[in-house]
């Protein structure tokens with residue numbers, strides 16, 4: 001059988017998805033052009049460690065409203081090899097489900113002590129940690145009554161590894177009807193943070209969220 | 225978008241998601257779309273011809289695709305990419321990274337760069353090209369590769385030869401005059417979906 005590239009599905013009930021999803025099947029990359037499709041981002045610069053504490057806008061400021069949580073995990077490729085020194089960018093809504101993004105016109109309540117934007121780097125073993133406020137769910141499409149469950153957006157860039165993903169929370173009643181979740185099918189559990197207790201620390205709880213970056217790009221150089 | 229791995233000893237990948245509409249604009253504050261200056265005020269410049277590429281990304285209705293995140297990746301003037309397997313390559317340019325990232329508010333972009341070259345030592349030389357990755361709301365990342373119209377090396381490029389002539393033309397960056405300093409300008413229109421759709425490539429499976 002002839003091998004074909006992926007046909008990307010249009011996401012359910014999403015206008016942007018309809019407008020921006022290529023209608024043609026993706027084209028396969030010939031082997032001798034493969035290397036050029038593994039963009040290798042320059043080594044990440046140092047980042048202010050305070051950017052990993054999203055519970056406050058800056059050191060010494062009060063914490064935002066809601067539950068402070070700790071998120072930890074390891075970033076690796078499909079073979080379990082750590083992805084070191086990668087840039088992790090994080091963004092999430094506040095307790096009320098509102099982003100500080102200038103284009104969030106939902107009108108939901110803002111929190112004067114919550115920015116909702118953070119960054120950190122993975123260490124030599126691929127481990128990362130950041131702190132934030134547990135986000136609220138939000139009504140993403142009032143016209144059709146569609147909610148987004150609680151989630152944290154993450155973008156990871158390290159060498160030729162690249163993923164933009166979301167961490168979800170087990171038991172959120174909106175998980176079952178979330179279009180993103182439906183696209184994930186059986187593998188949804190890969191995107192759930194695993195809750196753990198943080199006794200003696202100033203958090204409501206912690207979440208372990210290990211990230212496996214698949215596809216050919218993260219393993220391109222090691223396998224070559 | 226789930227992806228099953230063919231070999232059982234592999235871990236199951238975390239699901240990719242869309243960029244969503246609220247990727248923080250400030251995360252790109254320190255990103256530059258000028259690859260000819262590694263940072264401002266430095267006398268050293270990369271080798272090669274400085275060019276300016278003006279481009280836009282459009283949706284199925286011909287409207288500009290707002291709020292998308294773009295990544296550009298290209299070799300230097302000698303056709304060499306900066307990556308682990310070329311660390312000691314004698315044609316690596318110390319003043320050129322080949323990587324740029326940009327969050328475009330309205331769907332337009334301007335990339336100032338060095339015209340990518342051809343690595344003639346390769347068994348199958350690649351035509352001058354720039355890899356473009358698009359992260360957007362509504363869709364997982366998509367990837368394409370842009371070429372320069374009229375380049376001789378286009379005739380033998382393995383990627384261009386793998387698609388038909390009409391599709392090839394949609395990947396061509398075209399000349400568009402010069403700026404006031406005599407720097408050559410180019411233009412390209414990327415269409416994400418529908419009529420005249422830009423060909424995109426499968427960077428996960430192939």
Ligand SMILES: [Fe+2]
Nearest residue numbers: 148151153244
């Ligand atoms: Fe979101």
